Amino acid sequence: MNPLLQDFNTAPFTKISSDDYKPAIKKGIEIAKAEIDAIANSTDAPTFENTTVALDFTGEKLNRITSIFFNLNSAETNDDIQKIAQEVSPWLSEFRNDITLNEALFTRVKSVFDDRKNLDLTPEQQMLLDKQYKGFARNGANLNDEKKSKLREIDSKLSKLSLKFGENVLAETNAFEMHLTNEDDVSGLPDSVKEAASQLAKEQDKEGYIFTLQYPSYIPFLTYTDNRELRKKMAIAAGKKAFQDNEFNNEKIVLEIVNLRQQRASLLGYKTHAHFVLEERMAEIPEKVIEFSNNLLEKAKPAAQKEFENLEKYAKKLDGIDQLQKWDGAYYSEKLKKELFDLDQEVLKPYFKLENVINGVFEIANRLYDLNFEEVSTIEKYHPDVKTYNVTDNEGNFISVFYADYHPRKGKRNGAWMTSYKSQQIKNGVNERPHVSIVCNFTKPTATKPSLLTFNEVTTLFHEFGHALHGMLANTTYNSLSGTSVSWDFVELPSQVLENWCYEKEALELFAKHYETGEVIPMKYVEKIKESASFHEGMQTLRQLSFGLLDMKWHSENPSEITSVKDFEIDAFSETKLYPDVAENCMSTAFSHIFQGGYSAGYYSYKWAEVLDADAFEYFLEEGIFNKEVATKFKENVLSKGGTVKPMELYKRFRGQEPKPEALLRRAGLLEA
Structure with missing residues (x-):
């Protein structure tokens, strides 16, 4: 029996x-259809009820199966899973199009939408109906058959x-390692970093130290290694991920993706992909x-x-x-910071x-939102490292x-993220x-030390936990409006606001x-910490x-004339450039947020949400x-409401006013006194 097709509460x-995924996804699509x-x-x-609500509750089985599969493809992947992902992704894309391009279904959705003024709906019901209708209209329901077929092909x-x-990107991250056996080459590195690198070498039956492009290895190497040539080698290796012969x-893939996104937007009647995306965001237009x-x-x-x-x-004075x-920035910044502060x-x-x-972040969640976390061993895990609560x-x-x-x-992509296995x-x-x-x-424990975090890693943990709170405290009727199902430039508010507690004495004393x-x-x-x-x-x-x-x-521009990813990028960075360009390096070919994740035409939302979080804090x-009182207002008006109300309205309910950018500039020390 396929465990994914049985009824289960937590993921089995x-x-x-691996053999279970394809038949389960195929069956899940059949059930949803x-x-x-x-x-x-x-x-x-x-x-x-029989159209709008019924449609929102469809596809539950499929959603549970695919959330398990794609979450593992990010956190615990292997060749089998990656191969399956390439096979099933077009099925799922086709299935999504089968819904949005289903004329009979859209006719019913449109009929309810057109009659909305006579229905006496709650604000949440109105939002569901509005989002559902737009989901069809914005994804091709009004297109003719020829254009619908083209849309399916693009998707x-x-x-x-x-x-x-x-x-x-993952293959390139895993492919590089720097093996050092000379003690002079690891001069400047803290003992804890050397110990982790030594452990990595031992695992491969090698002497000395191994450093990789995984963040807990790469970032300390660039920050502390005295040997400038080795820093350069490491930085260039990281910067040329998926930009090698x-x-x-990924160069051709980047150009294909941006051109297909442009074609899709154009097909749907939008000037660019950014115009399409931003229509449903707080920002509205590029x-x-x-x-x-x-x-x-x-x-x-x-x-x-x-x-x-x-x-x-400072670098001139210190080392001429x-x-x-680029490979000097973190190194001299850390030295200067140490000297200044x-x-x-x-x-x-x-x-x-x-x-x-x-435990500290749990305690803060308890004090703010009355939450309690109990670690349990009864919930199945996909890897022994995972903790369950x-x-x-x-x-x-x-x-x-x-x-x-x-x-x-090895099977986990770099970075940090929050995700969900079941919606509220x-x-x-x-x-x-x-x-x-x-x-x-985060850095693994070693033979002599537990996992000790840098302050940056502490703020990362708080950030992701802020997203998790948004998911946990969800309290809406419909799953498509639940938890983090909010406007993309609002979703970073709960995560970024929680980072602020890391700088406060009252919070730090807890953990x-x-x-x-x-x-x-x-x-x-x-x-x-506060000063710096x-x-x-x-x-x-x-x-x-x-x-x-x-x-x-x-x-936000038509990309059809672009022939060189690198040249395009140099031009895009012209106003923000500080360091000389590195010919062998390219950002776009490993910019997973916008070419693999959901941040295309949305990366600005980190800064946008910083304005919100600085004002909120x-x-x-x-x-x-x-x-x-303030915590309860934040919980009831932001964390629990999901996408049931427009973001600015939710923010104003919490704060009593629209956010002021001065709060961010004040916090960043960028406001003239």
Whole structure:
């Protein structure tokens, strides 16, 4: 019996074999098609219940199966899974088109939509109907048969290309390693980093140290290694992922993806892919995003240039370096930061034992939102590293299942993300609770030390956990409006706002305790963390804006004339460039957020949400970071509402006003005194 086709509550990971996926997905599509056909071919007059609501509840079995499959393709993949993904993605793309291009179904949806003023719907019901209708209209329901066929062809190609893009990046990440046996070559590296690299070498029966492009290895190497040539070698290897003359090159794929997206947008009556995407976002149009980005750029650029000049002078004074290169930035920044603030990341790490940070974020969630986390062994896992929890409120009501997966592996892509295995919804009077997961890539414990996080990793954990809270506290009727199913430039608010607690003494005292002595992090370090929070903020802002503007340039103009990915990118970076270009490197060929993830024409949303989060956190600071009244307002108006109300309306309900960008500029130290 196929475990994916049985009824299950939590995902039956230990029972699944690779052979189960294709038949399960095929059957899931069949079941969902039958559900769709029953609605489309009904002889009853279309109503909100028998059409709009019925349609929202279709495809549950398929969604559960595909969420397991694609989550594993990101977190625990192998050759079999990648091969299956290439096969089933076009099936799923075809199935989605079978829904949106089903004329009989659209006729019923449109009939309910046209009659909406006579239906006495709640705001949530109105939102569901509106989103559903737009989902059809924006994805080709009004096209003629020839154009519908063309749309299917484009969508099928896009689904395969984005998968291939991701596979190439992963293959290139795994293909590179730097094996060092000379002690001089690891000069400057902290003992904990050397120990991890030594452990990696031992696992391969080698002497010395092995460094890889996985973040816990790559970032410390660039930050601390004294040997400039080795830093250069490592940085160039990272920068040329999928930009080499081999089978994993993504240049053609990038051009194919942007051209297909443009063709799709044009087919649907939009000027560009960005116009199509942004219509349903807070920003609404590309021009508004570009204006928003340029306004921030205007404020950040003078600060960034000044910071860069100071860093160049510092590197010249220290080591006689005439031209600062990309592989020098992290190294000299860390040295300068240490000098200015007497703050060494390595001195902080013993206070950030992974288990303590996890308990800390749980405690903060309890103080703010009355949540309790109990680790359990009864929930199946897809890897021994994964931790599983039951989440309840203070009354003992079940809130969510929570999975957490913290360490890098060969089958796991780089970075950190939150995902879901089951959405929250209210069906037949039962509030079905969500199953939520976060996946990160933090340094593994070694033979002598537990997993000790850098401060950046601490903020990453809080960020992903903020997304998880958005999923866990979902409390809407319809799953398509539940949890993180919100406008893409609003989805980063819950994650980014939670990062702010990492800088507050009251919060740090809960979890920042020395792993050996139990000593709470000294106040002088807390003050230094806060003082240094806006260190090189101009350069950091410029970097984020450069990624967002590159994304917008790819997607807000017609890409059909572009022949060189590299030349296009150089042009896109012209206004945000600080370091000299590296000929062998290209950002776009490994820019997974926009070519594999869901951030195309949406990368700006990180900065957009920063304006929201800085403004929101000022409210907490005014009333107290654990103020129950403010926390309850945030929970009830933001975290639990999902996409049931327009984002700006939700924000105003919480804050009482629209966000002010000054809060972000103040926090970043970019506001003139």
